[in-house]
Amino acid sequence: MVGSLSTLPLPVPAPRRPSGPERWIRNWYENELGWATVPGRPVRLVVGRRFDVLDVPAEAGRAALRHLGPASPVAAQGGRMRLLVAAGSAQELPGLLRWLEWDGVDLDLVALGEGALMEAPPPGAGAAAARPPARDRSVSQGAAVWVRPPGPGCEVEASLPTLSALGGTGGSPDLARVVDTVAAQCHRLRLRRVCGRRPDRS
Template sequence: MTPTVPPPRTPLPARRGSRAGGEPRGGCARWYEQELGWATAGVAPVRLLTGLRFDALVVPAAAGHAALRRVGRAGPVALTGERMSLLVAAGSADELPGLLDWLEWGGVALALTVLGTGGRITAPPPPGRPGPPGAAVWLRPPWPLHEQKGEPVLPALSGFGSRGGDTPDLVRLVDAVATECHRARLMRARPWPASDESAAQPLAFS
């Protein structure tokens, strides 16, 4: 029996200027709240709350780069050290286990996690603003509300089977990310042959 892909969940509405816990807002938090309508927490570093306006697929950076080269279009992408966060439609965290099963990745150990309701990611400095060394950065920045026509376009299940349109396909993105995570795992487990020098044995002279 073919598993059924669950329908996408409607993102929860968020008030512009909202924040978690009443923490003081700095310039970075204010930009996210006022320009994007995203809820934030903390001040150093500012955190972006997942599960409200977006969820986040978190993968090794190398696998993420390879997956993005395959799928092309995607939503905002942030890089924090060796981990990459790909923003996807809210509700994707709930849909991911069933989607991985449908794509026949269920039960395969993958360095892939997803953050939904109750999660948070480190907020990179807003585009064009420098950050401290080692800070998170936007590889593909989000779009301010005044530059949008409606809501931000994030990878969602509504793109599955569509012919074009503005919605990136969550199915293609998850499949590409899972493939690259699995490929990296196989490469790490691959026994590398010894070099000619290390394999050479000393000659014995009588």
């Protein structure tokens, strides 16, 4: 019949699978490390299952590196460092800061735990990759990079800072030392900013 509409349903295309570097990055995290990711761009890691994150100013993060084992993963993005710590540490942070007598002090320290997401640095992208060559469009300026990348395999937990009460092993870095160092550096940075301001003489 002329002018009638077809009642046959239109075929629906299957969802597209990501291609290129994002697919490779996502597969590396999910298959090599066993870390969950969420759909979308950029690739983001699910926090709170295998690890939590302490998000701190880069200067404070650099000071904490001496308390971390060489296999403890650390990422950087912009002027921040993300220290991967044992899952559950984000919940323990307020009590730990109180015990270390840092409660009540305004610190630029954020704990990311269950339900949070972290941008996934490209595998093998260390500090030298922070400024990719102009032709490399797979890593954008300001993208997350690994300062200390996670090692191959799915056993990252043994290298993460933890409290001994949370089931830390003898080889795990001490979360209390890491947090105390980071808190002291955050406080110093804040004092520097405050003392660097000149009072208004109006």
